Amino acid sequence: MGCKKKVLAVHVLVFPFPAQSHVSSMLKFAELLCLENLKVTFLNSHYIHDRLFRCTDVEARFANYPGLIRFKTIPDGLPEDHPRCGHDRFREMFESTRAVTKPLFREMMVSGELSLGSSTWSPVTCIVADGVMSFAIDVAKDIGIMSVAFRTISASCYRAYFSIPRLIEAGELPFQGNVDMDMPIEHVPGMEGFLRRRDLPGFCRSSNLADPILQFVISESQHNARADALIVNTFEDLEAPALAHIRTHIIPNTYAIGPLHSHLQTRLGGKTAVSLYTLWEADRNCLTWLDTQPSKSVVYVSFGSAVVMTRDQLLEFWYGLVNSKKRFLWVMRPDLVTGKDETPIPAELLERTSGVGCLVDWAPQEEVLGHRAIGGFLTHSGWNSTLESIVAGVPMICWPYFADQMVNSRFVSEAWKLGVDMKDLCNRGIVEKMVNDLMVERREEFVRSADEMARLARESVSRGGSSFCKLDRLIKDIRINSQRASKTSIIFDVNYPFNLNRS
Numbered sequence: 327m328g329c330k331k332k333v334l335a336v337h338v339l340v341f342p343f344p345a346q347s348h349v350s351s352m353l354k355f356a357e358l359l360c361l362e363n364l365k366v367t368f369l370n371s372h373y374i375h376d377r378l379f380r381c382t383d384v385e386a387r388f389a390n391y392p393g394l395i396r397f398k399t400i401p402d403g404l405p406e407d408h409p410r411c412g413h414d415r416f417r418e419m420f421e422s423t424r425a426v427t428k429p430l431f432r433e434m435m436v437s438g439e440l441s442l443g444s445s446t447w448s449p450v451t452c453i454v455a456d457g458v459m460s461f462a463i464d465v466a467k468d469i470g471i472m473s474v475a476f477r478t479i480s481a482s483c484y485r486a487y488f489s490i491p492r493l494i495e496a497g498e499l500p501f502q503g504n505v506d507m508d509m510p511i512e513h514v515p516g517m518e519g520f521l522r523r524r525d526l527p528g529f530c531r532s533s534n535l536a537d538p539i540l541q542f543v544i545s546e547s548q549h550n551a552r553a554d555a556l557i558v559n560t561f562e563d564l565e566a567p568a569l570a571h572i573r574t575h576i577i578p579n580t581y582a583i584g585p586l587h588s589h590l591q592t593r594l595g596g597k598t599a600v601s602l603y604t605l606w607e608a609d610r611n612c613l614t615w616l617d618t619q620p621s622k623s624v625v626y627v628s629f630g631s632a633v634v635m636t637r638d639q640l641l642e643f644w645y646g647l648v649n650s651k652k653r654f655l656w657v658m659r660p661d662l663v664t665g666k667d668e669t670p671i672p673a674e675l676l677e678r679t680s681g682v683g684c685l686v687d688w689a690p691q692e693e694v695l696g697h698r699a700i701g702g703f704l705t706h707s708g709w710n711s712t713l714e715s716i717v718a719g720v721p722m723i724c725w726p727y728f729a730d731q732m733v734n735s736r737f738v739s740e741a742w743k744l745g746v747d748m749k750d751l752c753n754r755g756i757v758e759k760m761v762n763d764l765m766v767e768r769r770e771e772f773v774r775s776a777d778e779m780a781r782l783a784r785e786s787v788s789r790g791g792s793s794f795c796k797l798d799r800l801i802k803d804i805r806i807n808s809q810r811a812s813k814t815s816i817i818f819d820v821n822y823p824f825n826l827n828r829s
């Protein structure tokens with residue numbers, strides 16, 4: 327049966343969940359692998375691939391790594407015109423990934439399709455899959471190669487996700503009776519009494535334990551423990567307790583290698599700007615506007631790629647900002663506002679905005695946060711935005727919307743003292759007060775902790791720093807495991823069906 331032994335090159339398949347922040351952090355990771363001469367196949371949904379190649383310089387950028395990276399696609403199972411953003415839509419995305427992408431992925435891997443007929447691309451020797459697509463871990467196990475789960479959320483949040491079954495067992499979930507959202511939660515290890523009900527991930531607010539998103543998160547989080555290793559985009563000095571807990575109780579080989587955007591910049595020698603890898607085209611005019619503003623005078627406002635809000639909420643933020651009398655740069659995505667209310671924005675509000683406010687559809691966020699004019703960040707507490715703000719040393723006002731953002735904002739305000747949390751509140755008075763707290767009243771206190779955390783973040787990704795060393799270790803492990811895979815794999819001639827036997 328035409329089989330032969332063959333020594334395989336290291337070939338890592340990187341496979342993100344098809345959503346903006348997952349793709350951008352895993353692309354940065356893929357570039358870090360290329361810098362270390364590992365071959366990478368980056369597997370995106372068709373939809374994400376098209377937008378990424380349309381809106382960013384990804385193609386030109388990865389041309390710097392000839393023969394080391396290639397992009398492949400797989401369907402996400404959703405119709406072309408599906409909006410793919412907003413809380414309700416995520417459920418459809420998870421479901422279609424499981425129903426459509428999962429079987430196609432298995433077929434792709436088991437058939438050896440990614441290397442068939444190619445003299446340059448040998449079989450995949452390691453799968454790094456998004457931590458919410460653990461079906462890919464099972465496939466790696468079945469074909470006998472290394473599996474790595476990549477969590478794009480904070481370690482603290484992952485720890486909270488992992489503890490949800492304990493909360494249910496202890497009767498802390500679902501919330502019962504007349505709900506006091508400030509009631510402390512006692513069964514997330516290491517965070518006893520620190521998280522309140524309102525700080526639990528958004529889907530924990532469901533009174534129905536059979537809620538599909540809740541069940542999905544529980545099963546994916548437990549499933550991560552089956553991987554050979556876990557990657558988290560964080561750093562030791564920020565989340566040491568959560569990381570220690572994960573290593574002891576969930577998965578010993580846990581690699582904290584973040585903040586990835588900063589890590590990549592270090593390994594690129596600090597000279598090359600890190601690309602955005604976002605799904606909208608950034609409007610760079612806002613940088614010119616920032617150039618004309620005084621130092622630390624501008625509040626940057628952005629709610630990431632998936633948050634949606636009502637027109638009323640938008641107006642409360644808007645009035646709060648102009649009433650604060652601070653300058654602001656606001657990313658108003660064209661799909662930010664839901665609902666059919668098309669009443670024009672009051673002329674008076676637009677008038678009060680001119681001169682102090684700059685509105686854009688999408689901004690080059692990392693550069694914006696690093697601009698000397700930025701003094702604060704009103705954010706939805708997405709994990710990438712949080713890390714980018716930490717690295718830039720910019721204090722935050724947090725308005726979390728769902729999922730991990732609830733936990734992140736609690737840590738930002740109460741554990742790391744990097745800003746204020748306005749979770750569950752949205753009125754102009756609160757916005758005005760929080761902006762003034764951040765920019766004036768409590769500025770010194772926040773700037774002190776933000777400067778210190780920024781220093782620690784940069785240190786972690788410098789040569790000899792914790793994240794730098796962890797990435798070196800991970801790459802070494804991938805090389806060793808890939809060699810092991812190559813020694814035990816039987817590669818069949820293309821004319822024969824793939825077989826899972828081992829020699």
Ligand code: UDP
Nearest residue numbers: 347630631632657688689691708709710711
């Ligand atoms: N981002 C950007 N320009 C914008 C808004 C956001 O480049 O105008 C980027 C931001 O730098 C971050 C990502 O989009 O890397 C948002 O990721 P995050 O995890 O914060 O939130 P999500 O979009 O997943 O809710």
